[in-house]
Amino acid sequence: MITFYVLLPVRTLRPPTLNPTGELHSDESTWSAGATRVGLAASAPPGWLARTAQRSSTNWGTVMTHRRSTRLVLAVFITAGGVGLSACSSDNGAAPASPFPASPPTSSTTVASPADLAKQRAIAAYLGMWSDMAGAATTSDWQSAKLAQNATGEALQTISRSLYTDHYNGLVTEGRLLNHPKPASAEPQDNPTSVTLTDCGDSTNWLKYRADNRQRADDGPSGHRQIEALVKKAVDGSWKVTTFAVHEVGSCTG
Numbered sequence: 001m002i003t004f005y006v007l008l009p010v011r012t013l014r015p016p017t018l019n020p021t022g023e024l025h026s027d028e029s030t031w032s033a034g035a036t037r038v039g040l041a042a043s044a045p046p047g048w049l050a051r052t053a054q055r056s057s058t059n060w061g062t063v064m065t066h067r068r069s070t071r072l073v074l075a076v077f078i079t080a081g082g083v084g085l086s087a088c089s090s091d092n093g094a095a096p097a098s099p100f101p102a103s104p105p106t107s108s109t110t111v112a113s114p115a116d117l118a119k120q121r122a123i124a125a126y127l128g129m130w131s132d133m134a135g136a137a138t139t140s141d142w143q144s145a146k147l148a149q150n151a152t153g154e155a156l157q158t159i160s161r162s163l164y165t166d167h168y169n170g171l172v173t174e175g176r177l178l179n180h181p182k183p184a185s186a187e188p189q190d191n192p193t194s195v196t197l198t199d200c201g202d203s204t205n206w207l208k209y210r211a212d213n214r215q216r217a218d219d220g221p222s223g224h225r226q227i228e229a230l231v232k233k234a235v236d237g238s239w240k241v242t243t244f245a246v247h248e249v250g251s252c253t254g
Helices: 026-038 046-058 060-092 114-137 153-169
Strands: 171-175 182-187 194-202 206-210 224-233 239-249
Touching (some): 114 153, 114 182, 114 224
Antiparallel strands (some): 182 194, 194 224
8 A cells, every 4th residue: 555645835833832822822823724724733743642632631722723733633544544545545446548549450462453353363364374285285185175265266276276286296295384474555544454474485495396206396486575465354354365476576575
């Protein structure tokens, strides 16, 4: 428990004495008023209070004044005790809640625009087309259902004809074409349904072999080739490559 003491600068006073008429001297009056205001009379010895009360009994007015002062002294002790108890209670209790409400968490996530989403989906369809073709080319399966997942129209026909030619000639393709597609244009600009992509595909590790003996087939040089592709949004909301063109080796530098 924490007890608070109040110290105020007061001048040293002697205990009150009665004059022959039973009245307090001017110093005693000042002392009594000061004790009432500050509560310092509680420091006086109990015996001294009893003697003062006995000497003051000859004058009714003086006795009433002394009794009021004594009651004020007790009231000061009670008040001081209450302050101490309050301090102990606040120390043992939980910390008071902050008067400022916690700030709600902020989100730094930005929503992509329709144009950005269209470009992202067009690139995904383009990369998916080459991945589907590479998977079917390991056996030259020109009828693979996966080829129509990301390609349609002229693009799908080009892929199917190429795989059929390899199948007819007994060739298969191993490896993957490395792609680096970038959006070149999008129409309409606010909410595109058609995106043109440019790519510098690297066919260095995408090679043809004889299907019967797995010997390397002579299918010309390999390397970086310039590729353009048109990707469109279908009626069902999907994006598919509709046409693409592959240029000769060395037409781009990666």
